Amino acid sequence: MSPAGQILSTAQMRGAEDALIAAGVSVEALMQRAGQGAADWVWRMAGAQRRVTVLCGPGNNGGDGWIIAETLRQRGGQVAVVEAAAPRSAAAQVAKAGFRGAVVEAASGDVLVDCLYGTGLTRGLGESDLALLHGLAARHAYRIALDVPSGISSDTGAAWNDGLPDYHLTIALGAWKPAHGLMPACAAMGAMRLVEIGCAAVEGAGRWIARPEFSAPAPDAHKYRRGMLGVVAGAMSGAAILAATSAQGAGAGYVKLFAHTPVHTPPDLVCAAPDYSDPRLSALLVGPGLGRDAQGFFALAQAVEAGKPLVLDADALHLLTKGMRATIATPHEGELAAMEQIFGSGGEDKITRARALAQASGMVIVAKGPDTVVAAPDGRWALAPRASSWLSTAGTGDVLAGAIASRLASGATPFDAACQGVWLHGEAARITPAPFSAGELVKSIPSAYRACL
Ligand SMILES: NC(=O)C1=CN([C@@H]2O[C@H](COP(=O)(O)OP(=O)(O)OC[C@H]3O[C@@H](n4cnc5c(N)ncnc54)[C@H](O)[C@@H]3O)[C@@H](O)[C@H]2O)[C@@H](O)CC1
Ligand SMILES: [K+]
Structure with a gap:
């Protein structure tokens, strides 16, 4: 099976990333691939004219956010970061250190990129996270979720919190996740795009149902032989x-x-x-x-x-x-x-x-x-x-x-x-x-x- 259509659980995704790391790709390099690939999609939506706010959380989803922000800044985009929490992992800290743009307390703008939490969310958003997300969602007409919208379970598609924002675009990283196809999460994701980071095909992965290939009946076909x-x-x-x-x-x-x-x-x-x-x-x-x-x-x-x-x-x-x-x-x-x-x-x-x-x-x-x-x-x-x-x-x-x-x-x-x-x-x-x-x-x-x- 091609890795492009595979759907991975959080555990399978970690395994795929570990395999890449074992093959010599650093976590920082993976984050660069994910962040820069995602930035390409954000840039298509925002370009240099529209104001982008990136909301960065404490995990690697937030780490990706810092890279997106820096990539947009280097291209001449108008971008600011709202830091919900300081990065915890070394890779996310490196990503933050690489950002040369503005970090603001609250922001309004044209495009919000939600990098608060990704596949690592294990419980509902706390009150302050939720208020921050709601406030920013209300002040940005176009909303992009990075990997998965914050507040949903990547493995089950369930919403940890009520009344989460909806999005116009969701950028999946490395592989599709069950939530991209499961209700209620998928209904709020808008259009969906995948950024490849080089994951190999994973045994036991799900896949999207794709267009089948049929052929015209054989020259000697008759009704019974066709079924x-x-x-x-x-x-x-x-x-x-x-x-x-x-x-x-x-x-x-x-x-x-x-x-x-x-x-x-x-x-x-x-x-x-x-x-x-x-x-x-x-x-x-x-x-x-x-x-x-x-x-x-x-x-x-x-x-x-x-x-x-x-x-x-x-x-x-x-x-x-x-x-x-x-x-x-x-x-x-x-x-x-x-x-x-x-x-x-x-x-x-x-x-x-x-x-x-x-x-x-x-x-x-x-x-x-x-x-x-x-x-x-x-x-x-x-x-x-x-x-x-x-x-x-x-x-x-x-x-x-x-x-x-x-x-x-x-x-x-x-x-x-x-x-x-x-x-x-x-x-x-x-x-x-x-x-x-x-x-x-x-x-x-x-x-x-x-x-x-
Ligand atoms: N690991 C890798 O190699 C890669 C990871 N990537 C990104 O990393 C993300 C997964 O990263 P993480 O596993 O760090 O997960 P998250 O970025 O979702 O963050 C999880 C962090 O938040 C904490 N947390 C979980 N639920 C919380 C809650 N309700 N309130 C407050 N804190 C909470 C966890 O303890 C953990 O520290 C993916 O979605 C993707 O965006 C990509 O950069 C691709 C490469
Ligand atoms: K997110």
Whole structure:
């Protein structure tokens, strides 16, 4: 895996930095790389015309701040530092000693660079830190967070304090951190940029879900070879039809709706009574519109019994029992909690929860929401890039489940199928004019797919 897309916990980041130091790079040199790289981004925003205030805290995040300030000053920028606390580490002290500009008590200006705390924050900001941060945030129209906004947990994305400022830009240093993709932290980060400092790929790191690469069907392709997906319809067939339509656009060659009572479907969607004996059937999706009654449970049990690669969503996740085997599950928050009850897993943050549930259930877990996490039973995990908030409308989960099931039917491995489906869904939302309904969103799935060819 390329180190560029990796997402590192605080402990992994320290390990990556230690490896660089062991290879002969000094802490001061690393801080110079981080600070100067970040200064480039600040300079793009501020140039020589806009007044920049850098808020420096006691740790190495503050150390980076001193370097940013000096770099801007040397380029002719208007910059002042507010020193919240004296630097504690030797590297940060060296960085401060190198600053030749003005240190002020309080400042107003155009751009605030928040270097109060980074990944080293272990508890909430104290009263004076909080007052300083709030005051400066209010007096600067444009706010930049260095590495992570001060006051949030880098590993979990939780806010240690209420009412923290929001930012227009966040500059990640060395690697992305879980908070860059987790709520509530990521919602207040604005645009996000990464400054590389030379970290190598770290084993066990997460990654961002990136655009998949698909190819056109082989010249001798036929519908079955491209993957045949069965979507099980239940009490509310509209949801299953939506999922099936999504699946048709996401690559499967043949999508069939399985319903116990005939359902009116679009002309290109075949509806048949459930029959899972066809060996050409490469995957099944059950859950959207299934209902949570005995009939729903029967349909779920039948689908599980078929022994095919199986995607579970919505009602199926409430009806699930511990012994049932499936390949991928796509729970939203409420369904995630229900599954945790069933499998006895849990955790502090969404990544930990998804990974624990994946391990306990043996399924790839797509913990969906504004911060979607995909986790595999073997420990791999990935975060979705921030998706459109217009997705918060009924039926979009059916579109997601259909896209994931389609990729699974097409032959992708479960983890890849989940990531590919998440990407297609996010891209479809990006290109669909907002506000949109799930019916409008699903029409963009083929265009999203085209972007991967
Ligand atoms: N270690 C390295 O080699 C590099 C570190 N970098 C920077 O270093 C940062 C991490 O540095 P640190 O580990 O020093 O962490 P911070 O800069 O976040 O500062 C942590 C310091 O604040 C104290 N502290 C923690 N929570 C506090 C609270 N609520 N109130 C008051 N004090 C509190 C800690 O005891 C520690 O002294 C990264 O975010 C990044 O900006 C970069 O310069 C790249 C290189
Ligand atoms: K910060």
